Amino acid sequence: MSSTGVHTSSASIVTDFKEITKVRLAVSVVFSSVAGYFLGADNIDFVTVFLLAVGGYFMVGASNAYNQIIERNLDALMDRTKNRPIPGGRMSVSTAFLIASVFTICGLVVLYIINPKTAMFGAISIFIYVSVYTPLKTKTPLSVFVGAIPGAIPFMLGWVAATGDFSIEPGTLFMIQFFWQFPHFWAIGWWLYDDYKKGGFFMLPTGKRDKGTAIQIILYSVWTVLVSLVPVFGVTDKLFLTPVAGVVILLLGLGMLYYAIRLYKEKTAQAAKKLMFASVSYITLLQIVYVLDKFIRQWI
Ligand code: HEM
Numbered sequence: 410m411s412s413t414g415v416h417t418s419s420a421s422i423v424t425d426f427k428e429i430t431k432v433r434l435a436v437s438v439v440f441s442s443v444a445g446y447f448l449g450a451d452n453i454d455f456v457t458v459f460l461l462a463v464g465g466y467f468m469v470g471a472s473n474a475y476n477q478i479i480e481r482n483l484d485a486l487m488d489r490t491k492n493r494p495i496p497g498g499r500m501s502v503s504t505a506f507l508i509a510s511v512f513t514i515c516g517l518v519v520l521y522i523i524n525p526k527t528a529m530f531g532a533i534s535i536f537i538y539v540s541v542y543t544p545l546k547t548k549t550p551l552s553v554f555v556g557a558i559p560g561a562i563p564f565m566l567g568w569v570a571a572t573g574d575f576s577i578e579p580g581t582l583f584m585i586q587f588f589w590q591f592p593h594f595w596a597i598g599w600w601l602y603d604d605y606k607k608g609g610f611f612m613l614p615t616g617k618r619d620k621g622t623a624i625q626i627i628l629y630s631v632w633t634v635l636v637s638l639v640p641v642f643g644v645t646d647k648l649f650l651t652p653v654a655g656v657v658i659l660l661l662g663l664g665m666l667y668y669a670i671r672l673y674k675e676k677t678a679q680a681a682k683k684l685m686f687a688s689v690s691y692i693t694l695l696q697i698v699y700v701l702d703k704f705i706r707q708w709i
Pocket residue numbers: 410411433434437438441489553556557559560561563586590593594597689
């Protein structure tokens with residue numbers, strides 16, 4: 410989520426703001442929330458979409474700023490993160506804390522305006538990410554299972570924003586994004602293994618770039634695809650996917666699985682990097698297909 414480019418002293422405030430809030434991750438989180446909203450809403454209300462996007466950005470931005478305060482000394486040890494605003498010496502801890510705190514309050518208020526449940530899930534996400542996942546990262550590879558909880562909330566949050574309800578449909582959206590994060594993150598953990606080691610992070614399930622990790626990546630990729638197909642079978646109430654969309658999702662899933670199997674065969678950082686991009690493409694395209702399928706079905 411951080412650029413690996415070297416910032417000079419001329420780095421602008423805008424760049425630092427983007428880095429402290431991890432703009433690319435935040436935008437993809439907001440994207441998944443808006444997709445969840447489109448899936449849940451009977452009538453699209455663009456004011457709610459706007460509030461969800463703004464409130465979501467505030468909450469993710471705050472989460473990331475707190476994370477970078479806590480990890481500032483470890484971030485300084487890794488190439489990927491050493492130029493972040495705090496270890497790079499361009500932002501003080503108190504400024505980052507101010508941004509994080511103001512963003513938390515603004516985010517909660519904006520999400521509360523949508524409905525109280527949306528604010529509650531936003532609060533749960535930031536709490537788990539900052540207070541449980543972040544400290545656990547240096548302790549155990551199992552931290553990824555904890556980090557996957559706040560990571561999976563945004564897709565379902567959109568549905569909750571649209572309906573005010575938590576039921577089987579948002580639960581299914583949660584499960585899809587939850588399982589997806591294992592191939593996503595373990596691919597990154599493999600690709601950037603040496604860098605993570607410098608910071609004392611052991612993020613792979615076996616702790617190593619070995620056959621065991623590669624097999625787990627394949628298994629979780631299979632799970633991700635299977636869970637993604639559940640709405641085709643009409644067991645998830647209002648969340649439904651046509652068989653045509655199911656076939657498209659299956660093809661996308663086989664694409665991700667192909668890169669997971671290549672990682673198993675090649676066991677290289679290059680293969681892991683490709684799987685990381687395949688995983689990001691998978692979740693983004695899945696959300697687009699889910700939304701398009703709903704609207705095309707309504708129109709024809
Ligand atoms: C356990 C959960 C997760 C972990 C540990 C994780 C970790 C990471 C890391 C370390 C990177 C940076 C790779 C680089 O330096 O280039 C990354 C990239 C990315 N992640 Fe995640 N991620 C998680 C969940 C998510 C979620 C929930 C989303 C979106 C809904 C997401 C979307 C992305 C995207 C779009 C990128 C590529 C853009 C970028 O480099 O910032 N990730 N992830």
